[in-house]
Amino acid sequence: MITLCPTTWEMASKMTNFSDWVRRKLLDDQETEHQTRKFFAECSRCGTTWSSYNSKRVPHVCGSCLNDGHDPQVKRWTELEGDV
Ligand SMILES: [Zn+2]
Numbered sequence: 001m002i003t004l005c006p007t008t009w010e011m012a013s014k015m016t017n018f019s020d021w022v023r024r025k026l027l028d029d030q031e032t033e034h035q036t037r038k039f040f041a042e043c044s045r046c047g048t049t050w051s052s053y054n055s056k057r058v059p060h061v062c063g064s065c066l067n068d069g070h071d072p073q074v075k076r077w078t079e080l081e082g083d084v
Contacts, residue, residue, distance in 0.1 A: 036081040045072030 002022065004012055012018045041050045043062035050058045058076060065072045 037078050038081055039076070039078050041074050041076045043072050043074050045070055 015021060036053055039050075039052055039055045039058040041058045041060075042048070043065060045065050046062060048062055048064065052058050055078075060074055060076070062072055062074055
């Protein structure tokens with residue numbers, strides 16, 4: 001299944017749980033690739049915050065401030081799920 005060179009074979013032979021370690025490494029990489037991005041927004045005027053995994057559900061403008069006749073800046077950013 002796994003082809004090792006003399007150096008890596010030496011390293012692997014010293015590990016008691018080499019197979020388990022390889023399996024975990026492979027699964028770790030997969031999780032990183034599929035890490036979900038979460039979207040955030042914050043209104044600069046009223047401080048309302050939004051967060052969603054769907055970017056369409058995070059507004060570009062603050063609806064309640066617009067209703068009050070203001071057009072405040074809404075700060076948007078994203079974070080990876082693992083950092084939230
Ligand atoms: Zn607002």
